[in-house]
Amino acid sequence: MESDVDRIEPPGDRANRSASRLIQNEATTEIPVHLLFRDEPGPRPGPVRLGPAVVASRQGTGEQPRYRRRVPAPAARPAPETDPALVERPARVLPGAVGVIAGACGTAGCVLTSWWAGALPPLAVAALRLPAGAGAGLGLPQWAAYAGAGVLGLSGIGGLTRGRTGRAWVLGLFGRYAGTVRRTGLLWVNPLARRRRVDVRLRHWRSEPMPAADPGGVGLRVAVLVVWRVRDTARAALGIDDHERYLRECVEAALLRVPVEAPGGAPGAADAAEGALTRLVARDAEPVGLEVFRVRPARVEYVPEVAAAMHRRGVAALDARQRATMVTSVVDSVEDTVTRLTTRGLVELDDYERKVLVRDLTVAFCAGRRGPGPAVGMDMFN
Template sequence: MNERQGFSVAGIPTIVVCLLLALCGLALFTGMAGGRTGWEALSGIGMEVLVVLMLKGFFQVAPNEGQVLQLFGKYAGTVRAEGLRWTNPFCTRRRVSLRVRNFESGKLKVNDSDGNPIEIAAVVVWQVIDTAEAVFCVDDYENFVTIQSESALRQMAQNYPYDAHDDGKPALRSHGDVINNHLRDEIQARLDKAGVRVVEARISHLAYAQEIAQAMLQRQQANAIVAARERIVEGAVGMVAMALDKLRQQGVVELDEERKAAMVSNLLVVLCGDRATQPVVNAGTLYGG
């Protein structure tokens, strides 16, 4: 079922028509005392009843709002024209907001693709674009949006790991744009039948579950320490190579392979150590005290 335009006319001119009919009916009814017939009096009463019935057909349409019309249970169209409108007084009307709305899902506990329990939540921005589908294809479109969005979030989170691996697969924590686009598409696929368009969807909360948070924090700290050590060693090796090249080029001292190895060992200890080093003066030779 698709939306179509419903019958309605401008309300202000219709008010004038109702006013004229009411005056005519009143004149016919009160003219009975001046020698008018009973039929004229009945016509006046009929006009007044018609005016009262017509008053039920007036309704207002706010900006970015639609009024869904039903005539004896059958869909009669949607009115989106703003202002005071008039339609068939026997039509029932239901207001549907066309404004952009958003909501934040609750924190869901799911397992990522690695099987780690995580907590995740999302913010979804959406709006109704087809009032007929929103009203007649689902029971409660607002509740439908909430439940389907959380279902899509749960499904999406199970397809990605929390942290990035070496295989290049996107991760929840490091590939925000990819994850948000996938989440939006996943939600949109579920909400098409409800006449809803997903404007934006993004992750608002992401964390390891409490039962493994401490262990995962230690793992992240260990990875950070290893990465830092790797960077330190890489820099230290470059500095040692540069020092040996400078000594050789400037002819400061001639070192054989054994003395070079000792010098490299000492420099690496100094450059890679966590604590400040204490100098030791060797008053003898390398081969004896």
């Protein structure tokens, strides 16, 4: 049964309308001719989701699917493995007066125990104005008193230490980190703790010449000046053995990645290299408790293999610049002289006479500037 549209519209118009709708459809895309007859060997992969839609091979059109190349994400740089507990923290200390008092009490206890046992000499008893003792002898109570007084005196005197400005004490108790002492003055710490002195002042270290390269790949030897200090005493004292050796290795690794400007280069490039070196060395030194403020190339020179060739090249470039400057000055002088002579009407010259005058003035000026010897520019007028 025909619809109302079939009855109203003729078949030809209906076919044309369908074709026009098919061409104007948004889902239909233009198909290149060379894709209609392309036959790829091997199994065809499945559709790949591109944005909100899935683009695959269209049935009946011969269009091949389009695929997006997946670029793997760069692997994240793992953080250095450090002990979370190895972080600087203040140690428990007491004022130095506590140790002095404990030492004095222990000494007094030993003296009194000796008087109690009758072992104190009569002259000492008379000097201390002590009553005559009964002379009980060295028994178990006397030995116990000696032990207690001795432990008290040794603990008080053995725990005394002096804190100085710019120095710190890293304490370790039975193989474990017990804290850091940054206070100054007379202090009392646990006498059983092991003490490590650490210099926390600002320091600088100058390296020996290290291998490097300039932006053009020419070999260099660079002596670097590093300004640094210890920021975390726990990691610096217990994490590495030699600070300067660690800095040397960090600087040497950074020089292999950052090109250094050759001698006589632009100052801006030297500042950029200094900033890059500082960032790399500071990042490598941070996990071990070192703070790096500046890494500056103090002396830059070519390696012996290319030093002679670069010296000759520099001398030649300098001589060329001097020659160019001298020729420019001579030409300006000759031009000014000829212009003044002709402008003021002192001489009237035709083209040939002008050329002769210019040649003679050029030879005279070059000979006067260079001294005896062949003049520059003489051959250009012959």
